[in-house]
Amino acid sequence: MTDAELLNQFESCTLPGSAFHHEDHVRVAFLYLCSYPALQALERFSASLTRFAIANAQPQLYHETITWAFMLLIRERMARSGQSQSWPEFAAANPDLLTWKNNVLKRYYRDETLASDLAKRTFLFPDKCPPAL
Numbered sequence: 001m002t003d004a005e006l007l008n009q010f011e012s013c014t015l016p017g018s019a020f021h022h023e024d025h026v027r028v029a030f031l032y033l034c035s036y037p038a039l040q041a042l043e044r045f046s047a048s049l050t051r052f053a054i055a056n057a058q059p060q061l062y063h064e065t066i067t068w069a070f071m072l073l074i075r076e077r078m079a080r081s082g083q084s085q086s087w088p089e090f091a092a093a094n095p096d097l098l099t100w101k102n103n104v105l106k107r108y109y110r111d112e113t114l115a116s117d118l119a120k121r122t123f124l125f126p127d128k129c130p131p132a133l
Helices: 003-011 022-035 038-055 064-081 087-093 117-120
Strands: none
Touching: 003 022, 003 038, 003 064, 022 038, 022 064, 038 064, 064 087, 064 117
């Protein structure tokens, strides 16, 4: 599926929820960050993801801390690359962002923090010190 097709189906909520996996979330977030300033991309992606979850009868799946943390990590990685990248280039350079099980957020957050209702409703800052790069 092309980037435009994925965005169109995501935003129109015609993409089945069962066909929208973690890597697709990261790809759509990346595409928003390529198209909008960071804060606008964050706002638009969060609103679209909430709408998508509701349209798929799964509103409880939206998790603000996970959404925002991944958006901020994606934005940082884009900036660190120092150049414009296509999705395949970005994905190849950042495979750790594409893994859901034992994902990168475990370096930054305690499990109980991410499991909390508060973290689902509002962005929480990381509560673990990540290892040095």
